[in-house]
Amino acid sequence: MSKKFVLDPFGDKYAHRTSSMLSSEIRDLLAVTARRDIISLAGGLPYTQAMNPDMILGLVEEILRDDCAAALQYGPTDGYAPLKRSLVEIMREEGTPCLPEDIIVTNGAQQGLEIISKIFINPGDDIVTEAPSYVGALNSFLSYQPRIHAIPVDEEGILLDRLKETLEGLSGQGRKVKFIYTVPNFHNPAGVTMSTERRYGLLQLAEAFDCLVVEDNPYGLLRFEGEPCPTLRRLVESRVIYWGTLSKIFSAGMRIGWVAAPHPILEKLLLAKQSADLCTSSFTQRIAHLYFASQDWRGQVRQLVEIYRERRNVMLEAMEEFLSGIASWTRPQGGLFLWVTLPEFIKTSDMLASAIDAKVAYVPGRGFFPYEGGENSMRLNFSYPEPDMVWEGIKRLSKVVKREIALAKALGMEGKASGRSRTKE
Amino acid sequence: MSKKFVLDPFGDKYAHRTSSMLSSEIRDLLAVTARRDIISLAGGLPYTQAMNPDMILGLVEEILRDDCAAALQYGPTDGYAPLKRSLVEIMREEGTPCLPEDIIVTNGAQQGLEIISKIFINPGDDIVTEAPSYVGALNSFLSYQPRIHAIPVDEEGILLDRLKETLEGLSGQGRKVKFIYTVPNFHNPAGVTMSTERRYGLLQLAEAFDCLVVEDNPYGLLRFEGEPCPTLRRLVESRVIYWGTLSKIFSAGMRIGWVAAPHPILEKLLLAKQSADLCTSSFTQRIAHLYFASQDWRGQVRQLVEIYRERRNVMLEAMEEFLSGIASWTRPQGGLFLWVTLPEFIKTSDMLASAIDAKVAYVPGRGFFPYEGGENSMRLNFSYPEPDMVWEGIKRLSKVVKREIALAKALGMEGKASGRSRTKE
Numbered sequence: 001m002s003k004k005f006v007l008d009p010f011g012d013k014y015a016h017r018t019s020s021m022l023s024s025e026i027r028d029l030l031a032v033t034a035r036r037d038i039i040s041l042a043g044g045l046p047y048t049q050a051m052n053p054d055m056i057l058g059l060v061e062e063i064l065r066d067d068c069a070a071a072l073q074y075g076p077t078d079g080y081a082p083l084k085r086s087l088v089e090i091m092r093e094e095g096t097p098c099l100p101e102d103i104i105v106t107n108g109a110q111q112g113l114e115i116i117s118k119i120f121i122n123p124g125d126d127i128v129t130e131a132p133s134y135v136g137a138l139n140s141f142l143s144y145q146p147r148i149h150a151i152p153v154d155e156e157g158i159l160l161d162r163l164k165e166t167l168e169g170l171s172g173q174g175r176k177v178k179f180i181y182t183v184p185n186f187h188n189p190a191g192v193t194m195s196t197e198r199r200y201g202l203l204q205l206a207e208a209f210d211c212l213v214v215e216d217n218p219y220g221l222l223r224f225e226g227e228p229c230p231t232l233r234r235l236v237e238s239r240v241i242y243w244g245t246l247s248k249i250f251s252a253g254m255r256i257g258w259v260a261a262p263h264p265i266l267e268k269l270l271l272a273k274q275s276a277d278l279c280t281s282s283f284t285q286r287i288a289h290l291y292f293a294s295q296d297w298r299g300q301v302r303q304l305v306e307i308y309r310e311r312r313n314v315m316l317e318a319m320e321e322f323l324s325g326i327a328s329w330t331r332p333q334g335g336l337f338l339w340v341t342l343p344e345f346i347k348t349s350d351m352l353a354s355a356i357d358a359k360v361a362y363v364p365g366r367g368f369f370p371y372e373g374g375e376n377s378m379r380l381n382f383s384y385p386e387p388d389m390v391w392e393g394i395k396r397l398s399k400v401v402k403r404e405i406a407l408a409k410a411l412g413m414e415g416k417a418s419g420r421s422r423t424k425e
Numbered sequence: 426m427s428k429k430f431v432l433d434p435f436g437d438k439y440a441h442r443t444s445s446m447l448s449s450e451i452r453d454l455l456a457v458t459a460r461r462d463i464i465s466l467a468g469g470l471p472y473t474q475a476m477n478p479d480m481i482l483g484l485v486e487e488i489l490r491d492d493c494a495a496a497l498q499y500g501p502t503d504g505y506a507p508l509k510r511s512l513v514e515i516m517r518e519e520g521t522p523c524l525p526e527d528i529i530v531t532n533g534a535q536q537g538l539e540i541i542s543k544i545f546i547n548p549g550d551d552i553v554t555e556a557p558s559y560v561g562a563l564n565s566f567l568s569y570q571p572r573i574h575a576i577p578v579d580e581e582g583i584l585l586d587r588l589k590e591t592l593e594g595l596s597g598q599g600r601k602v603k604f605i606y607t608v609p610n611f612h613n614p615a616g617v618t619m620s621t622e623r624r625y626g627l628l629q630l631a632e633a634f635d636c637l638v639v640e641d642n643p644y645g646l647l648r649f650e651g652e653p654c655p656t657l658r659r660l661v662e663s664r665v666i667y668w669g670t671l672s673k674i675f676s677a678g679m680r681i682g683w684v685a686a687p688h689p690i691l692e693k694l695l696l697a698k699q700s701a702d703l704c705t706s707s708f709t710q711r712i713a714h715l716y717f718a719s720q721d722w723r724g725q726v727r728q729l730v731e732i733y734r735e736r737r738n739v740m741l742e743a744m745e746e747f748l749s750g751i752a753s754w755t756r757p758q759g760g761l762f763l764w765v766t767l768p769e770f771i772k773t774s775d776m777l778a779s780a781i782d783a784k785v786a787y788v789p790g791r792g793f794f795p796y797e798g799g800e801n802s803m804r805l806n807f808s809y810p811e812p813d814m815v816w817e818g819i820k821r822l823s824k825v826v827k828r829e830i831a832l833a834k835a836l837g838m839e840g841k842a843s844g845r846s847r848t849k850e
Contacts, residue, residue: 048498060489068481073677114702118568252498253495253498277531282677
């Protein structure tokens with residue numbers, strides 16, 4: 001009955017990683033997040049407390065007064081037309097050209113990743129992701145059984161020489177990559193931003209090897225410092241499938257994302273969206289539209305940037321204070337996440353239970369790699385906890401890490417892989 | 426790039442029907458629906474004008490006052506727990522046993538059909554539907570490339586002898602049906618209701634041939650007369666995957682459906698839901714929960730039943746008045762739809778353009794069959810247009826039909842298939 005979730009057409013290499021493994025990890029973590037005594041650095045949650053309830057109520061009042069029957073009704077599969085015009089405005093804020101007719105509204109950007117997987121990936125197809133990469137994207141991709149080629153990133157984004165090597169290798173076997181998936185701005189989970197030079201390089205390789213690029217840009221407007229880089233869509237519109245979301249600048253609970261893509265692709269995505277759920281909520285689309293059409297949303301984004309920058313700063317200071325010389329970490333210029341690397345003999349999946357005992361949570365790095373990697377890494381979120389909780393959370397985490405290191409040294413395991421049992425799957 | 430949508434592993438039999446054909450038909454129709462001068466009997470739209478805007482505003486006010494940050498935030502993949510308790514209450518109203526932990530909330534019932542397709546259907550797998558069957562279900566199923574065995578229905582639902590014949594035939598070839606998909610109550614599009622005897626018979630066959638049953642029950646509470654039949658889930662819980670939706674009794678615009686299923690299946694569905702869109706809107710789930718927890722929703726359903734019964738009556742009277750002796754039609758005891766059969770030489774797809782010229786719209790029957798059938802049939806909706814519009818719509822439609830018949834007779838085409846070109850694909 002559940003053949004598709006255990007099917008393994010590629011042999012043992014893939015056997016250790018099923019969709020269910022990843023998901024149960026994340027679900028367990030989300031369950032933990034809800035416990036008030038635990039400081040969660042795990043989720044990717046925006047700080048929704050920053051939104052004014054009375055303002056939202058005003059929007060809803062206007063919609064129900066003027067447009068109630070339509071707000072409660074089915075809507076067009078491609079999205080509520082006035083909202084699309086707002087989304088074009090939002091993209092313009094990053095200098096990305098787009099027309100309303102280039103857009104389909106989806107149920108969050110996650111739905112976009114799902115329908116793009118459904119359209120493009122047949123079992124055994126080759127796709128490229130970054131390593132690490134967003135776990136939700138990997139889950140969607142893997143459920144359609146591609147071969148994922150995960151290319152490492154550094155502080156300037158994806159390593160172009162490694163990407164070129166992979167594309168050449170596949171090309172030599174007569175194989176072609178369907179798409180390259182990237183989060184260029186304030187990467188989830190790595191926290192790094194692809195430099196403008198790398199962006200050009202990536203698109204040149206995509207051109208040379210004739211593959212599409214999937215640009216996932218949930219955090220682009222959440223820049224704390226430095227100059228914005230051009231979006232990939234802005235550089236080469238015809239080769240890029242661009243995903244945006246309102247989850248990080250307005251509300252995740254409204255479930256509104258969107259895709260902007262070349263029209264032949266958009267038509268396929270529309271069919272997949274129709275099968276997937278007919279349409280996105282007419283009600284929440286109207287609220288979102290009215291918010292962006294009538295409120296100072298740019299001011300609200302600036303406020304979020306202030307809030308998140310402070311928390312990022314606190315997290316970086318706390319890392320310096322408590323984990324200097326023990327761990328290394330990225331220094332994100334925006335977004336929600338820091339990526340932390342511990343000594344190789346520390347397995348962050350194994351350590352999670354101890355961390356939760358110490359009342360702090362994180363996401364182990366392993367889930368952000370399609371098959372292997374990230375065992376000694378973790379993703380930390382700084383957008384949701386209040387600044388003093390960020391500080392306290394890193395303090396607690398550092399104690400767990402130091403104890404784990406001391407234990408490994410006492411057992412003579414420094415310098416080799418941990419012999420302890422893996423997290424149950 | 427779009428291989429999956431043109432892939433045809435089963436030869437010519439499947440070639441004439443791609444997902445895109447169906448969808449473009451429906452999309453064109455929805456576009457027509459929006460024109461005010463056209464009476465649309467095409468959509469499956471509930472009459473959302475019956476809902477009180479002030480009442481909804483009161484619910485939203487309470488949520489934003491007490492729970493704003495959570496309403497704007499991501500929520501659990503399986504759904505908002507208090508809402509699940511409301512859904513259990515709704516199922517109890519039809520006598521269907523269920524616990525909150527048996528339920529996953531989805532983005533409308535359509536998402537349920539998609540994720541069940543994803544989980545169960547590998548290319549070439551055998552599944553059973555009714556003929557005709559809900560077009561949205563067929564679209565989801567077909568996108569995963571099964572072999573669909575479509576079993577005719579009569580006024581008492583699916584024909585058990587035909588079903589048995591099909592199951593035996595497949596069994597003889599060593600093949601097994603993954604699931605039987607059915608809309609037992611007030612069928613979309615056929616308008617018929619499966620008798621209690623047939624329900625038992627269907628479940629016995631499912632037991633004998635060890636296949637699952639997918640019970641899609643969007644209209645069960647919209648009964649105009651007669652005694653309710655037991656849901657299939659009520660009769661055999663362990664073999665039935667039950668889908669419900671709030672679209673027809675509360676709001677389609679909130680996009681809330683749910684599945685109740687045996688737990689091993691529920692776990693797979695949860696993973697698929699997580700990939701599909703992480704979670705359903707925290708905001709609309711809270712509104713729905715508060716509506717069912719605090720308002721007289723049973724009274725509201727009774728009001729909808731009154732409204733729809735009147736419109737059904739008007740449609741039946743108009744059919745009698747204008748199309749007696751020319752067409753035959755079903756007499757639904759509830760729900761939203763009538764199924765109309767015209768003389769065999771009339772092709773309703775071809776006739777649609779003339780109907781729209783005459784300012785009335787319907788859904789051609791062909792789309793409700795996976796590969797062939799329904800060419801001389803149509804689905805008519807009576808829930809959305811006001812009663813006088815229902816009457817006028819049937820009047821207009823009858824003129825189109827009579828003109829089409831006269832034309833066919835003049836061309837000597839009575840008794841054979843129409844030679845006119847098919848709707849462009």
